[in-house]
Amino acid sequence: MKIGQRIYNSVFPPLFEPSIKEKRLLRYMYPTINWEYVRYYNGLPWFMQNSFAIGTALPNAYDRRTVHVYFRDYHSMSPQQRIQVLVHEAFHIQQYQDLHSMSEKTSGWGFNRRFMRYYLGWYYQGLIQAIKAPNRRWSNIGYSAYQQHPMEQSAYTHERNFCSLLPQYQAHMIRVFIEGYPHLVCQYTGDESCSSPSLLAHILGTVTAVMISIIKPMVDMLLVVVALLLGGHRKG
Ligand SMILES: [Zn+2]
Numbered sequence: 308m309k310i311g312q313r314i315y316n317s318v319f320p321p322l323f324e325p326s327i328k329e330k331r332l333l334r335y336m337y338p339t340i341n342w343e344y345v346r347y348y349n350g351l352p353w354f355m356q357n358s359f360a361i362g363t364a365l366p367n368a369y370d371r372r373t374v375h376v377y378f379r380d381y382h383s384m385s386p387q388q389r390i391q392v393l394v395h396e397a398f399h400i401q402q403y404q405d406l407h408s409m410s411e412k413t414s415g416w417g418f419n420r421r422f423m424r425y426y427l428g429w430y431y432q433g434l435i436q437a438i439k440a441p442n443r444r445w446s447n448i449g450y451s452a453y454q455q456h457p458m459e460q461s462a463y464t465h466e467r468n469f470c471s472l473l474p475q476y477q478a479h480m481i482r483v484f485i486e487g488y489p490h491l492v493c494q495y496t497g498d499e500s501c502s503s504p505s506l507l508a509h510i511l512g513t514v515t516a517v518m519i520s521i522i523k524p525m526v527d528m529l530l531v532v533v534a535l536l537l538g539g540h541r542k543g
Pocket residue numbers: 395399459462
């Protein structure tokens with residue numbers, strides 16, 4: 308792919324739709340999510356391309372209602388990896404909804420939504436704890452903060468519960484599968500998963516969310532101009 312297109316896709320990756328079977332499973336597992344506000348993109352945004360993420364759920368920086376699920380490369384993944392990432396990211400979408408950070412009820416704009424303020428806040432809290440730990444390893448504190456993150460821990464628990472039943476999912480019709488394992492149905496992500504971090508961490512998370520809401524559109528605009536000059540254009 309040409310460099311101009313690569314830059315363009317790092318700002319606005321192409322839209323895609325998961326398979327009908329994948330979307331059906333998500334609708335059964337998360338019956339209260341309003342999917343009208345969810346879009347799927349193949350490609351990570353520029354600021355996540357050097358991370359270890361293979362998927363992520365982020366707010367749309369240009370409205371207050373929609374959430375975007377990004378895959379690093381959906382088409383190169385196995386069906387098992389795809390559904391695993393979708394189940395995990397859909398748990399975060401449920402958290403967005405439970406924290407009133409999606410649909411018409413959102414207070415805030417762009418990245419400045421309660422989900423992001425809490426998510427970044429918990430990340431800061433994990434960083435502070437990792438720095439204070441007696442046996443800290445500086446190279447590892449970012450990953451350690453991620454591992455301790457309560458919003459991630461609950462998402463990974465739900466993902467693991469699903470993965471342990473993957474053979475049954477593959478062997479049965481989705482309705483029969485879900486009826487057999489009702490604990491996979493999530494209507495609310497729980498008070499622990501959606502609780503507020505400490506005051507200091509919450510303030511740091513809020514300041515960061517506000518800064519991203521202002522800075523990201525400016526960097527996006529700059530990158531799109533460069534991409535267009537280098538021959539990139541909208542696809543998909
Ligand atoms: Zn996650």
